[in-house]
Amino acid sequence: MPPSPADPTSPPALKGDRGYGHVLPFGWFCLNRSDVITAGEVLRFHGFDQEWVMFRGLDGTPGLLDAHCPHLGAHLGVGGRVDGNLLRCPFHAWGFDIHGYCRDIPYTDRPGALVGKRRLIRSLPVIDDGTLLWAWYHPEDDSPHWPLASANQAAGTAWSKPEGMEFDIACSTQDILENSADHAHLKYVHGHAAVLPGTTRYQGIHRHVIIEADIEFIDPDGILTPCHYRIAIHQIGPGQMHVLYTRQIQLGMLFLVTPVTPQRSTLRMLFSHPDYPPGSYEARALANMKQEKIGQHGDLSGVLADLPIWNHKIYRPRPLLCDEDRSIARFRQWFAQFYPAGS
Numbered sequence: 001m002p003p004s005p006a007d008p009t010s011p012p013a014l015k016g017d018r019g020y021g022h023v024l025p026f027g028w029f030c031l032n033r034s035d036v037i038t039a040g041e042v043l044r045f046h047g048f049d050q051e052w053v054m055f056r057g058l059d060g061t062p063g064l065l066d067a068h069c070p071h072l073g074a075h076l077g078v079g080g081r082v083d084g085n086l087l088r089c090p091f092h093a094w095g096f097d098i099h100g101y102c103r104d105i106p107y108t109d110r111p112g113a114l115v116g117k118r119r120l121i122r123s124l125p126v127i128d129d130g131t132l133l134w135a136w137y138h139p140e141d142d143s144p145h146w147p148l149a150s151a152n153q154a155a156g157t158a159w160s161k162p163e164g165m166e167f168d169i170a171c172s173t174q175d176i177l178e179n180s181a182d183h184a185h186l187k188y189v190h191g192h193a194a195v196l197p198g199t200t201r202y203q204g205i206h207r208h209v210i211i212e213a214d215i216e217f218i219d220p221d222g223i224l225t226p227c228h229y230r231i232a233i234h235q236i237g238p239g240q241m242h243v244l245y246t247r248q249i250q251l252g253m254l255f256l257v258t259p260v261t262p263q264r265s266t267l268r269m270l271f272s273h274p275d276y277p278p279g280s281y282e283a284r285a286l287a288n289m290k291q292e293k294i295g296q297h298g299d300l301s302g303v304l305a306d307l308p309i310w311n312h313k314i315y316r317p318r319p320l321l322c323d324e325d326r327s328i329a330r331f332r333q334w335f336a337q338f339y340p341a342g343s
Contacts, residue, residue, distance in 0.1 A: 021343075022262050023139060023262065023339055023340065023343040024048060024139055024173070024259045024262060025174065025238040025335070025339055026136075026142065026338055026339070026340070027136070027137070027237035027238045027240075028127075028134050028148045028149075028237060028239045028240060029134065029137055029238075029239035029256075030132050030133070030134055031047070031064070031132075031133040031135050032045075032133050033132060034128050034130060034132060034133055036133070037055075037056050037062065039056050039057065039058050039059070039060050039082075040056065040057075040058055040082045041056055041082070042076075042077055042080050042087065043055070044075075044077035044078070045064065047137075047258055047260050048137045048259060048260075049261050050067070051068070051075070052064050052067050052077075053065050053066075053075075053077035054126075054133075055080070057085030057086070058084055058085060060128075061085065061098060062098070062133055063087070063097070063098025063123060063126060064123060064124045064126050064135050065087065065100055065121050065123050066100075066121050066122040069089040069091060069092075069121070070102075070121050071089065071091070071092060072092070074090055074091035075090075076090070078090065085097065085098070086103055096121055098123060098126070100120060100121040100122060100123035101116055101118070101120065102114055102115050102120050103116060122141065124136060124137055125144060127148050129148070129150070131151060131161065132256075132270075134148055136148075139340055140340050145205075146236075149236045149240055151242075159272045159273060159275070160272045160273055160274075161272065162252075162254055162271065163270060164268065164270040165269060165294070166267060166269075167266070167307065168264070169264065169267055169310050169311060170310070170312075171264070171311065171313065172259070172263060173239075173257045173258070173259045173265045174315075174332075174335055176257050176265055176267060177235070177238065177241070177257055177335070178328060178331055178335075179306060180233055180241065180255075181200070181209075181328050181330070181331035182325075182327070182328055183195055183211060183327060184324060189306060189309070190300060191300045191301050192300065193215065194213070195324075196229075196231075197212070197213060198212075198327070200327060200330065202330070205237045205337070206234065206235070206236055207234070207235040207331075208232075208235075209235075210231070210233075211230070212228065212229060215227065215228075215229045215247075217229070217300070218297075218298040218299075219285065220281055220284035220285050220288055221281075228246075229245075229246070230245075230247070231243065231244070231245055238257070239256065240256065241254070241256065242254060242255075245289060247285075247289065248285055249273070249274075249282045249286050250273060250274060251271060251273050251289050251290065252271065252272045252273060253269060253293065254268070254270040255269060267303070
């Protein structure tokens, strides 16, 4: 019996670097939901091309440290425990704070320069915004170049809490985000009747994109309906992208890509929206749009159509581009600022 074909939406076994190189971009990146770790808990985390240990002190403050103790190399996430606001190593109980300083070696009265004098283990700045956990990552361990932007889709309005799903993708962070600069693929991958026109404005670490057109879509009553469709994108660095879809109703999305390795990323798609009355036309339109952005509704498809491409493509550092692809070249120029100089 011939073998079953592999699921194209699943990440394949990786061979070579597929053109992605070995350097990760720097910025603020989502680690997980805030409620994934409670006070006193310790979790292992793989990201930014290495193992880390996440913990939350009894005061509720989260930390992210290199996974291995600088003393004799024990994994702090395997048997490590929280003691007050310190993470204790399972091997000799050295206690580390969220900044990577050793604050206690319980079996010596002569710690010398080991306690409280300097950072002994790499740590990343972590912020809990009440919904998500964020970490600042820089390959050269630089401190944050800009403050974390609010992830709130619609501050001051009655919108739902962001909820959604995540995907493990065999593709670089830059390559996944490049999709938002590739307007033509909305027709050929996602089923739009025509290439949707768009405008882009760059301002430092910010990128603003507006894509809009008059289209026809199948409404919640099954009727082909003309309407104006607008996609507004605000990207802040490589790790935060806010998307607002407007088509009779509004749907907000946080599109958050976190590098795992240079060739692998975690994508989180978190949706929020106004509180439409249950069972209303608007609520049914909202359900259809969510399905469209993830799977498929009618002729329009979502991220599941991107996965086979991302999981099996290579990166072309010098791609052949036609005139209509100039937005991709401009995106790459902008994104280059998020790599260390000379990388």
